[in-house]
Amino acid sequence: MDVGLFAQYVMNGLMLGMMYALVAVGFTLFFGVLDVIKFSHGDVLTVGAFTALATYLGLSAAGVNSPVVQVLAIVIVAGCSMALLGALIARVLVLPLKNAPALNTLLITLMLGTVLRESVRLFYPEGANPKPFPSLLPSDALVLGNFNLRLDSVLMLAAGAAVIVGVQLLLNRTKLGLAIRAVAQDEETAKTMGINFTLVVLITFGIGSALAAIAGIMNGLYYNEINFGMGLLLGAIGFSAAIVGGLGNIYGAIIGGFLFAMLQTIGAVALPFASAYKDVFAFGAIILIMAWRPTGLIQEKISERV
Amino acid sequence: MSERGPANTAATVPHTRNPLPALAVAALATAFLITLLLVESQVGIAALIAGAAIATIAAARQGLLTRITAGLATREDLLGALCVAGVLVVTVFFHEDHFVLLMVATLILFVVATLGLNIQFGYTGLINFAGSSFLGVGSYTAAVLTMHTALPHLLVLLMGGVMAAAIGSLLLLPVLRTRGHYSAVVTIAFALLFKTFLEVNDILGGPQGLAVAGMDLFGWSFNDNIVIGDDFELSFYANYVLLSLAILVVAFIFVRRLDRSWIGLNLDAVRLDETAAACFGLNILRWKITAFTLGNFLIGVAGALYGMMLGFIAPANFTFGDSLILVSIVLLGGLGNAWGLVVATAIVVIIPEKLQAIQEYRFLLYASMVILILLFRPQGLIPRPLRTYFPGFRTR
Numbered sequence: 001m002d003v004g005l006f007a008q009y010v011m012n013g014l015m016l017g018m019m020y021a022l023v024a025v026g027f028t029l030f031f032g033v034l035d036v037i038k039f040s041h042g043d044v045l046t047v048g049a050f051t052a053l054a055t056y057l058g059l060s061a062a063g064v065n066s067p068v069v070q071v072l073a074i075v076i077v078a079g080c081s082m083a084l085l086g087a088l089i090a091r092v093l094v095l096p097l098k099n100a101p102a103l104n105t106l107l108i109t110l111m112l113g114t115v116l117r118e119s120v121r122l123f124y125p126e127g128a129n130p131k132p133f134p135s136l137l138p139s140d141a142l143v144l145g146n147f148n149l150r151l152d153s154v155l156m157l158a159a160g161a162a163v164i165v166g167v168q169l170l171l172n173r174t175k176l177g178l179a180i181r182a183v184a185q186d187e188e189t190a191k192t193m194g195i196n197f198t199l200v201v202l203i204t205f206g207i208g209s210a211l212a213a214i215a216g217i218m219n220g221l222y223y224n225e226i227n228f229g230m231g232l233l234l235g236a237i238g239f240s241a242a243i244v245g246g247l248g249n250i251y252g253a254i255i256g257g258f259l260f261a262m263l264q265t266i267g268a269v270a271l272p273f274a275s276a277y278k279d280v281f282a283f284g285a286i287i288l289i290m291a292w293r294p295t296g297l298i299q300e301k302i303s304e305r306v
Numbered sequence: 307m308s309e310r311g312p313a314n315t316a317a318t319v320p321h322t323r324n325p326l327p328a329l330a331v332a333a334l335a336t337a338f339l340i341t342l343l344l345v346e347s348q349v350g351i352a353a354l355i356a357g358a359a360i361a362t363i364a365a366a367r368q369g370l371l372t373r374i375t376a377g378l379a380t381r382e383d384l385l386g387a388l389c390v391a392g393v394l395v396v397t398v399f400f401h402e403d404h405f406v407l408l409m410v411a412t413l414i415l416f417v418v419a420t421l422g423l424n425i426q427f428g429y430t431g432l433i434n435f436a437g438s439s440f441l442g443v444g445s446y447t448a449a450v451l452t453m454h455t456a457l458p459h460l461l462v463l464l465m466g467g468v469m470a471a472a473i474g475s476l477l478l479l480p481v482l483r484t485r486g487h488y489s490a491v492v493t494i495a496f497a498l499l500f501k502t503f504l505e506v507n508d509i510l511g512g513p514q515g516l517a518v519a520g521m522d523l524f525g526w527s528f529n530d531n532i533v534i535g536d537d538f539e540l541s542f543y544a545n546y547v548l549l550s551l552a553i554l555v556v557a558f559i560f561v562r563r564l565d566r567s568w569i570g571l572n573l574d575a576v577r578l579d580e581t582a583a584a585c586f587g588l589n590i591l592r593w594k595i596t597a598f599t600l601g602n603f604l605i606g607v608a609g610a611l612y613g614m615m616l617g618f619i620a621p622a623n624f625t626f627g628d629s630l631i632l633v634s635i636v637l638l639g640g641l642g643n644a645w646g647l648v649v650a651t652a653i654v655v656i657i658p659e660k661l662q663a664i665q666e667y668r669f670l671l672y673a674s675m676v677i678l679i680l681l682f683r684p685q686g687l688i689p690r691p692l693r694t695y696f697p698g699f700r701t702r
Binding site (some may be wrong): 103118244 | 427433476480484485486488491492496499505506624626627633667669670672673674676680681682684
């Protein structure tokens with residue numbers, strides 16, 4: 001294969017991987033503090049993308065046309081409102097079910113995902129149709145043979161990496177991060193140490209949901225189109241990535257995200273059969289990995305008390 | 307649907323309970339169902355549903371409901387016979403109405419499929435988020451077999467189940483090795499994989515789907531209307547109602563007896579505490595394999611007949627969202643309670659179809675309803691009762 005084409009595929013794979021990793025980090029954060037799976041995560045992403053679009057339309061109508069201001073504004077508005085939504089979901093739906101079977105939490109958030117998805121479809125003006133998303137980033141490109149290195153892709157990759165590094169620093173270097181890790185390790189002990197458990201959980205859900213909003217905006221900027229159903233697949237992929245990496249481990253989530261993107265790219269490019277089978281290939285590989293490593297690539301430390 | 311344990315037959319136990327209240331309740335329920343199916347006005351339907359909900363809650367408050375269920379709990383054979391009779395009455399009443407009979411048959415087949423899911427995670431605790439994929443395996447098997455082979459159609463139904471069980475066994479290794487959330491991802495991945503596979507596979511019709519031949523039982527073609535005498539004509543869907551009812555009765559008796567047997571006890575033990583069950587010498591792997599395969603088989607059989615009844619199947623019929631609906635039915639009915647499934651499936655299948663006014667909003671309302679039930683009644687509408695091996699025995 002041509003080097004330029006190869007580089008193009010690698011670039012696409014990296015972009016996808018970055019989005020998946022952002023979603024997967026959210027899943028793994030939630031699992032860390034509460035040992036629950038919040039399956040509405042993918043649809044929070046959709047709502048985030050639509051909030052961003054609405055913000056952009058509002059700004060344009062108000063006469064603000066500077067792309068820099070617009071990008072900053074949509075990221076801040078979508079990120080903050082999704083953080084609030086995430087905290088609200090945690091408060092109303094997830095925390096009350098803390099002692100219920102894990103299946104109930106999974107199901108209630110799956111249903112909430114349906115509610116969010118349907119709400120976007122029904123209540124956003126013409127929400128059932130795909131919406132064009134503006135390309136706000138400079139689309140200058142560096143052309144090297146078959147390889148077309150676009151500035152917006154580079155910017156988005158850098159932003160995504162910065163966000164993930166930021167979350168990592170927050171978790172490892174700040175007092176809040178210490179509290180989150182303490183809650184993740186042992187809820188009871190964390191409480192006796194004077195950590196406000198509920199507040200930490202809400203903040204963690206807020207952070208994770210803001211990450212989903214950012215992933216949604218990246219998705220919109222990259223494909224220049226968003227639709228109400230985009231979150232379902234992205235959520236399922238993010239969940240798979242978090243699980244394959246090993247739940248509760250942020251590095252695992254990142255590895256899982258990029259691994260899934262790599263599988264999809266390989267499925268699209270390097271396999272003898274049609275590229276339409278890329279998702280079949282990727283999900284099949286996920287099932288095989290689960291058979292090989294039942295608790296993920298970076299294994300969760302499980303000790304069972306009998 | 308009977309429960310013919312030796313302790314329950316009329317021969318060994320005198321009739322301590324009067325069957326009349328049960329008959330009255332069944333007649334009332336059938337009459338309500340017929341009215342609900344008959345009324346076209348949206349306001350009327352909404353009023354009927356609201357009335358039924360209020361009546362049920364009021365009956366529960368008055369303690370009537372517990373008395374009726376206590377009476378029926380020891381007479382499951384009677385309850386089953388009444389249900390079958392109810393369905394037959396509805397079928398005869400709507401004998402010309404394709405739409406209603408299609409709905410009734412769909413309802414019955416969904417109960418069969420959710421019975422399969424119930425074995426998997428109601429009893430054994432194996433979460434399966436690919437229920438509608440296995441339904442799809444059954445349907446597509448039926449489509450391919452009826453198109454390319456001359457296999458008798460009853461065998462096609464069985465093959466649908468066998469194929470679903472066989473494809474399910476591909477998932478066995480990851481499902482058995484993983485636990486909890488990790489095993490959820492296996493079936494979710496399979497559900498997404500399956501639908502994408504159908505969409506891109508040209509041999510299976512791609513996104514347009516496939517036509518399925520109608521059922522043909524020893525020369526009795528199911529897609530012709532039944533004519534009795536000169537002027538009594540039954541919609542051809544009545545055939546499917548009857549056959550699916552027969553399948554349901556067999557499956558239901560099977561599942562209830564499984565539940566009552568030592569196998570059911572073993573499955574429960576595996577769900578409640580794997581480690582303890584293993585300590586008592588239960589072979590965890592064997593029971594998980596049994597439950598997963600049996601469940602998929604039932605779903606596959608239901609899927610095969612479902613496909614034949616619809617006459618046309620497409621990947622859009624078997625999405626991840628549909629799998630979620632199946633899972634919710636099991637949870638809504640009360641995890642592990644086969645009778646609860648009947649009620650829950652009826653609610654989930656009939657209400658959105660009848661309330662066309664909310665058709666557009668049905669997923670939204672329906673998802674909200676499940677959220678409310680999970681928040682305020684997490685044990686389901688009809689929680690699973692303890693097994694009673696001795697009629698009249700009460701733990702007080």
